[in-house]
Amino acid sequence: MQYPLKTFSIAFRYYDEEKMVPLLSSIMFHNDLRKFEYKGTEEIFNKIQWPISYHIEHLTVFCDCRWRTVCSILSHLRSLRTLALKGANKYESDKFIDVQPNITQSTCLTSLSLETYTNITMNDIESLLLLLPKLTHLRLIGQDILTDPSLFDGCRWENFIKTKLTLLNRFEFWFTRYVVDNVDCTTVESLIATFRTSFWLETKHWCVKCDHISGKYRQYFYLYSIPISLDIFQYPNRYSEILHSILNTTDDNSTIIVETHALSLDLSKTVNERIQHQISPRMNYWFQSVVELTLEIEKNWPANLAEYLSTILNLSSLQTIHLDFKQECQFVVSLDNEVDTLFKHARDLISCKISCHNSERMKLITFNAICLKLPRRIKYLQTDITYVDDAKILLEQIEHLSHVTFQNSDAYGFAIKIIQQTPRIERDLAYEIECYAWIDDYPRANLVHFWLGKSINKQLNIRTNNKRMKRVR
Template identity: 45%
Template sequence: MYSLQTLPIELVHRIFDQLDIQTIIFSIRSTCKLLYAITNTYNRCALNFRYTSKSDLLLMSLIIDPKNVISLTLSDENETHSEIRFMFSHFHIDQFTRLRSLTLSNIKYDDLEKFQKHIMNYPLKRFSISSNILDSTKIATSISFILSHHNLREFEFDGSEQILNEIQWPVSCRLEHVTIAQWYSWSTVYFVLSHLTFLRALVLKDDSAGVSFKHSIITQYDIKQLCHLSSLSLNSRYNLTTDNIQSLLVHLPMLTHLRLIGLQHLSDIFLFDGFQWENFIEKKLSALKKFEFWFRKQLNPHEDNTTVESIISTFRTSFWLKTKGWFVKCDHVENRYGQQLYLYSTTICQDSFDYLNGENTILRSATNNMNNHSAVIINTQRLSLDLNKYISNDTQQNTNGTTQYLFQNVRELTLMIGSHWPMRSIKYLSTILNLSNLQIICLHCKHRSHIETHGLDAVIGTLFKYTLNLRSFQINCNNFQTMLSMSLNDICLKLPHHIKHLATDIINMNDAKMILERAEHLSNVTFYRRDTYSFADEINIWLRQHASDSICKVGRDFRFSSYNDELHFPVHIWLNNSLHKQSNTPVSEKRVKRTHYT
């Protein structure tokens, strides 16, 4: 008989590689003497403090040797207020001598400067940073210095155009993989490609607002062929054209992987023509092995279902089906905005996916391999889903023998709530996505829905049992009284201990206080209110009396209530639950209790 205790230490450590550090430290480590010792020798710790309470962070600083940490993720977002500076006060950052990956989210310049003093001594291979600091010059200077690290191979940037434009790419830079979360012009693409001679993969995500590419790429005749790039992923929130794409791709003859995502409606009909793509790829991208894309366009009222067949027929040549083995699907969809056409490769790869949110009805669907029974795999981190409509649609699709959609890597799930939860909804969810991967769930009450709350607490309880890695639970009640009552009694007061962040609408101050009184396991709570400042003042008074050192402030990101056309702003509360309320037990004693073994 084999058990965890009888496995070789190397295999146990391989199992640890698949677990979060909280599970390793607070669950496995305290089980027995053997696992206590094995945990202490584990030297591949990945610390992700995004949803870690300050109490847990403090305890981990006493238990974990920085020399055993290879990956570190820190954030100063709403859920993790002042986490980076708190980390500085409890860890010696100069002792992270084996750190290979560093992620800093919403970091301030002073905090980045502290890391910069030690970062060149780390064996760092991956560096990710997001920052919206107005003083772009200082941030850009620090980033430029870090990019000269001789071991650095992967860089991810999410920040303003000013910071991006002021980064000086060092001559010694040996980056092989670059991700830019917000790209603002085609010149950015050319600039990065021409300055990074070791670059193999470039990912351009476009999440910026208000940026419009009104002009085509101006072909730069002095740019040489960039044979070093083998993978390009380009997401555009604005209009892609054949000229723009082909003017770029002609300089990248050695591409083996290409991904093109057009998030808005496209007007260039040639993007939907398989013959055009076949001709271009054979002449200019002969090395291409993997081609992924997602295009959509608005249909004119006179266009009908035959449009789907006419488009998909251009992808049914031997080039697509035999030579390359690339499968394509085309959907004719109707919703309140009219009729659209979706053309995409399978598998679908997107950061966020809300195509099946309940508003869309598929009128006609076809694939180039003539097999509508095959499942479409959708690789996405964030999924929005109207459960009632989706189950109804899926049942109808299965009856008609059409496609089923499967979601493999969802981390953030938004569920639209109608008048009731469908029967066996949790079981059904478990068949289309891996619930154990979920870290964030948001319940969204639809406009003026009448919620049937009978048995909902049992449904939510079952959901929590399947989502043991869940760290954040969010509820958009739309100021609907039944939903507010349900969220308080059936959800907020019954959250399991592995959830560290709660966000919800709230009406009564007493309800807010009741949640805070029972929130010892939460690191932060966000309440949405209309009268935000008076509510925050009263919360601050209560915190001074019951939870010293906790912080409360009003946020800027508002939520629109479609129920009564009001704007609700967030009140963020960061709870100091470390050492537990009104407890005088020393930290060292609490560490012994937390790590006690039998």
């Protein structure tokens, strides 16, 4: 490229390591590059060659990377201002303390977001944060059960921040631990007590909440900051119940702000009754910045769903919606009207996904009530489908779609039939056929990807997940 490249983002599932590494390394040498987002494998990321005079300022990494990869980033990228690591994990073989002397303090990094799926300790976190004295924003999300009680100790956090992170003004976290019966006397009151000092309430004005949760098999404590900052949030969780909840402030009736881009809403009996009878929830939530919404629908689609959703999130900001019908569903009013109302509220919606879990009745209902009546702004559709004739009708009638994914039990055969039977399409359009089997409510899929349109003369490109490519006229 001969033009300035300031931002580069890449995500991939299939790759050729010999080609990918030099390609990414060459991109890194663009002098104007300031922001890099990477979603792939740790093996490729660790082999990227970084230029000596490196000027990247913002880095986001989505991969299962080890603690030593974090050290490598800090040692090579000295101009970083923001760093987000989604999946940085510390294993027993990682010796962070051994490599720490080889890393100088980062003088530019002001924002760190760290999500981990392993059982880290307070010592691990402190060893890392000692290298980042100029942090003003810290986000720590523990997706695993944490056993170090020091992580839940507000006094230790207070002392460390006072002495080592003096510039920190925004602290977001989410920690989880087991409720251990007959071993200690830990309660939500004892956990929240250390966060009720003048440092937390008056100096920093940081709000902290602690929940006692009864899960499917065990009980947990959730300790988290308000607003809640999670990439994906499920509400309510069908497998858990809040037994007791308490804030470090006295305002227990305040609305809980949740900053998340993806919300999964379970339309179970509880939510259904709340919509129908206007029952006040135990805690009020406002879901901020949601662009992806998943609706898990059981036996009933509640009437006035769109009106209820507008009370907990900004529907006009939605870009993607997933209607996940777990079983055959009954409708108080017609699905056509309900979906039409929902789409009218979601003015920026461009993508729609429908899952029917092998219910032929739901496939027929959703095909007629949703797929054939999509607004023109919808460009991406993913849906369960059984018959090629239905796919042909959809492709011929809904001309505004640019990318379609059909979920079918015979991906390759379904794709061949479509290419043979569909009339010539006077626009370029990408298709995917997903071959899947539902196992424990989760699809196990193979993918066939192909393109149709006037510029490619009905050429079929088929990509499967075994990394091989077939081309068929």
